[in-house]
Amino acid sequence: xxxxxxxxxxxNNYNIKPVVSALLKSEHFYDVLNQGCIIKNPLEVVIGLCxxxxxxxxxxxxxxxxxxxxxxxxxxxxxxxxxxxxxPDVAGWSSYYQRPQFHELWINSDxxxxxxxxxxxMGGNGYSRNGKNIKIDHLAFAKTLSNPGDPNxxxxxxxxxxxxxxxxxxxxxxxxxxxxxxxxxNDGYWTGVWNTYIATPGNTMNTTLVRTRLASLNQYLMRxxxxxxx
Numbered sequence: 001x002x003x004x005x006x007x008x009x010x011x012n013n014y015n016i017k018p019v020v021s022a023l024l025k026s027e028h029f030y031d032v033l034n035q036g037c038i039i040k041n042p043l044e045v046v047i048g049l050c051x052x053x054x055x056x057x058x059x060x061x062x063x064x065x066x067x068x069x070x071x072x073x074x075x076x077x078x079x080x081x082x083x084x085x086x087x088p089d090v091a092g093w094s095s096y097y098q099r100p101q102f103h104e105l106w107i108n109s110d111x112x113x114x115x116x117x118x119x120x121x122m123g124g125n126g127y128s129r130n131g132k133n134i135k136i137d138h139l140a141f142a143k144t145l146s147n148p149g150d151p152n153x154x155x156x157x158x159x160x161x162x163x164x165x166x167x168x169x170x171x172x173x174x175x176x177x178x179x180x181x182x183x184x185x186n187d188g189y190w191t192g193v194w195n196t197y198i199a200t201p202g203n204t205m206n207t208t209l210v211r212t213r214l215a216s217l218n219q220y221l222m223r224x225x226x227x228x229x230x
Contacts, residue, residue, distance in 0.1 A: 001028050001056070004023050036164035036229040039103040041095065042080035044230055045115055049122055052162060055138045068129040076118050080111045083166065107228065112122075118221035123215055138214035139197075139207075149198075151180045151190040163226045179217045 005019050012018045023029055040048065050073070057064040074084060087093055094103040109227060112126060121127065142148040145157040155172050167175075177183060180190045197210045202225020203225070 003038045016041070026187070036226070038179050038230045039104055039106050039228050041093075041103075042077040042111070042115075043081035043084065045080070045116065046077045046229075049119060049136075050134075053121070053122075053218075054140050055134050055136065057134055062132075065130055065132045067128070069134050071134070072129070072134075076114075080114050081106070088100075098170050112228075115228070116223055120219055123219040123222065136215075136218065138211055138218060141218070142214050145209075149191045149194040151176045151187050154190075155217070158221065160220050162218070163224070164229050165226050167226070175217065175220065179220065180213055182213075 005022060008022055009016070009019050016102075017169055028034065046171060057069055060066065077084065082093060091097060095101075095103050098105060122134070123136050123138075126133050142154065145161075147153040147157075155175055158171055159172065176187075176190075177185075181187070193210055196206045201207055
């Protein structure tokens with residue numbers, strides 16, 4: 001794979017664009033063995049969550065409060081050992097060059113709990129500062145999926161969106177039973193509470209039930225080791 005790309009690089013007067021184009025169109029790029037095989041760096045965890053769930057930040061013209069939110073994200077990544085603008089030494093972050101662990105260095109007994117704490121926080125009450133708040137809107141996210149009223153489709157779509165590797169059907173069934181159906185066997189239960197939410201969002205009890213179970217599902221998936229993979 002490397003030698004042909006090197007030839008393309010040389011024959012195109014060291015223009016990087018044809019090399020990248022060839023790589024992204026190659027079978028190697030889509031090889032299943034290359035999917036979900038690298039641990040996310042802290043920024044990919046922190047900013048990735050915001051993009052995955054389309055977190056709503058303060059109005060763009062509200063520079064002060066946006067700064068507070070960005071500072072929170074920056075400090076969160078720094079606490080996970082990726083302080084942007086201040087690498088540990090001139091070689092950069094060891095995860096990019098230190099053999100043999102490389103990317104595995106991002107995960108240790110200190111950083112993994114902090115990753116989970118961040119996803120739990122954003123999946124719960126979120127981060128608040130100066131009267132502003134950023135957090136996952138679980139109801140809004142579910143509405144972006146193809147058929148959130150079907151618990152099987154909801155779980156499959158959520159997993160496809162959040163994870164780079166699939167879960168077994170047994171695991172998906174267990175998630176459905178334990179979280180969305182709370183032990184019940186009838187899929188129609190979830191369909192009923194979801195349709196009630198869509199028809200009567202002002203029904204506080206039902207809406208809270210739907211939001212709570214969606215939050216439990218999303219937070220559970222983000223605690224999985226699979227979520228740490230890019």
